[in-house]
Amino acid sequence: MTRSNQQLMERRQKAVPRGPFHVTDRFAVRARGARITDAEGTEYIDFTGGIGVVGTAHSHPHVLEAVKRQVDLLIHTCFHVMPYEPYVRLAEELNRRTPGNRAKKTFFCNSGAEAVENAVKVARAYTGRPAVVCFQNAFHGRTLLGMTLTSKVVPYKKGFGPFAPEVYRIPYAYCYRCPFGAPGPEVCSLECAENLRELFATGVDPDSVAALVVEPVLGEGGFVVPPARFLYRIFEICREHGIVVVADEVQTGFGRTGALFACEVMGVVPDLITTAKAMASGFPLSGVTGRAEVLDAPQVGGLGGTYGGNPVSCAAALATLEVIDQEDLCGRAKLLGERVRQRFLRLRDELPVVGEVRGLGAMMAMELVTDRSTKEPATDLTQRLGQYALDHGVVTIKAGTGGNVVRLLPPLCIEEADLERGLDVLEAGLKELSG
Ligand SMILES: Cc1ncc(COP(=O)(O)O)c(C=O)c1O
Structure with a gap:
């Protein structure tokens, strides 16, 4: 060896x-x-x-204990074959803890990219529209749609086309490198947010846009924190056009930003939130949480996967939430x-x-x-x-x-x-x- x-x-x-x-x-x-x-x-x-x-923490004792208990009880049946309670309990927790007090539902998959893919599927089913709007410097994963929504070409996209169709990109509020040349936040008129209206005039008919996918703070793009007004404005413009707002909280979620979700810190409420990474302290798990009527749009059998919401990952996630509360x-x-x-x-x-x-x-x-x-x-x-x-x-x-x-x-x-x-x-x- x-x-x-x-x-x-x-x-x-x-x-x-x-x-x-x-x-x-x-x-x-x-x-x-x-x-x-x-x-x-x-x-x-x-x-x-x-x-x-x-x-x-690496191997937090409380998470370890919960995982060991779950491994002894049940490792896998596939939620589609025989459902199990930890999946439902975790969904209830996320429905309760994510921003917004409308009726919510959650379903689980395995990776951040898969959560983003599914959020877009759900938004398309709900709106009956094809297009998606995303941002420069965004990162949403490495699957076909994930890498299409992702901005950086090398290493994520070079050589991997053709990409998914009907994806439109606008600048993010990267104030240090303001794409509109504003010399500072004090003289900013939020041209980056208003640019969404420009896109709808010259790039894509808003009536054909299903979803806008946005990180409330850019992760891979360089920890860029936009002004809260930027998020508020783009959410507002999307609402005017019946576009589903997806906040990708895969990197920002579960306490990292000083609240359970960055949207809380920013004071905005998206229609859907994608989660993964810190949710289960290292066990593969991701999810889509949001407005019940949006998540209920896909037909029975339209969402899922063999491993999504595995019992051990769900147990780890429930224990993770307890640690976040207790500590x-x-x-x-x-x-x-x-x-x-x-x-x-x-x-x-x-x-x-x-x-x-x-x-x-x-x-x-x-x-x-x-x-x-x-x-x-x-x-x-x-x-x-x-x-x-x-x-x-x-x-x-x-x-x-x-x-x-x-x-x-x-x-x-x-x-x-x-x-x-x-x-x-x-x-x-x-x-x-x-x-
Ligand atoms: C905001 C965001 N979305 C999606 C992803 C993709 O997650 P995964 O690597 O689990 O597919 C990442 C990964 O870094 C991310 O930061």
């Missing part, structure tokens, strides 16, 4: 295609709390949470986020490579640039900073179309000493590499 990271990587290269990428060249063996141990026994502070999945993880997200924001802002004062510090709750990031006036993405520096952090015991991940955004998604249970130590490493690395 080979043991070293390098030997394992050699086996991986032979056995697995190059397509699935890696942020690090270290093989994980075990993880607890906010720490991961690799094949050589080296321990790392985890600033990624498996890309926003491990929201509570006030929404409050903790705000606290951690504020710590990170203050550290990043200090760095911004010192180092011209830090172009912008932004985020919501514990979804914090800094965008690195080679020059503050040109805002040229510091792609290479961001890559080197990730390697520096890894070599000093911290796993980080980047984001942004330019690959120049350092984003933090640590498990919310992270010890404050670990958070500070990880931030010390990022600070030292940035000073050394940009000096």
